[in-house]
């Protein structure tokens with residue numbers, strides 16, 4: 071079986087419990103599940119908070135009053151189909167798009183108007199979609215670029231070589247000669263050596279075989295063990311549900327679902343992802359390539 075996008079690894083329906091809740095593309099249809107930011111906020115303050123963020127690309131409203139709260143040490147995943155606004159959200163948090171409205175708070179401070187480079191040196195570092203390495207530079211030179219304005223912290227180039235064992239031997243190789251998965255690892259390494267507090271990961275799985283994607287995501291626990299917080303964008307829903315402690319689904323710039331993976335049903339995710347009614351999602355064999363909801367849940 072595949073994810074709703076038909077990309078990436080197996081679709082593993084989450085364990086679930088709550089009865090179906092709302093759905094759809096409007097705020098009225100948004101599902102807010104138990105254990106959401108409100109519940110988490112009882113434990114600590116969010117490290118990163120987005121409040122009612124609206125972003126336009128010209129006339130196009132790419133994000134419409136999107137909010138999220140990411141707590142220290144968690145993996146928060148944004149899922150959604152092509153054009154949902156996922157990258158726009160991440161890029162706006164990194165400072166690469168200017169919002170029309172709303173606010174971005176980091177460690178309790180408003181940084182909506184702070185320049186991207188100051189966000190990066192302050193600890194918000196992005197692994198961009200498509201890796202964006204310097205292909206004519208070597209592996210180590212790319213890592214050094216990431217370390218140029220690094221904060222103090224546990225991550226060094228040597229530490230990156232420890233978690234990606236193959237990398238040290240190939241440190242003098244130009245990154246253009248690496249496979250897609252290897253390039254993705256270098257892009258992650260380049261972000262880590264900046265010693266982020268919040269790591270923004272944009273579509274790690276893009277263009278990679280499922281087995282490579284799984285290997286890359288297998289590194290996440292080691293990365294998190296150094297105290298990092300991760301906000302990731304992922305079209306591979308199964309992968310996102312496997313690694314995330316909290317998910318939010320976007321559809322055409324709106325939030326359609328948010329909650330803990332263990333508390334959302336496959337039908338809720340389908341409905342939120344495609345903008346279907348709950349009933350249509352439950353009865354939609356086509357989306358699951360012929361498998362029934364009950365067989366998926368087993």
Ligand code: ATP
Pocket residue numbers: 127128130132150151152153154155156157158159305
């Ligand atoms: P994908 O997985 O395809 O990257 P996404 O969920 O990340 O999708 P975005 O890339 O954020 O979506 O795009 C949201 C909408 O904004 C789309 O309609 C897209 O065409 C548009 N868009 C994104 N970037 C720009 C830009 N720089 N200029 C104009 N329109 C843009």
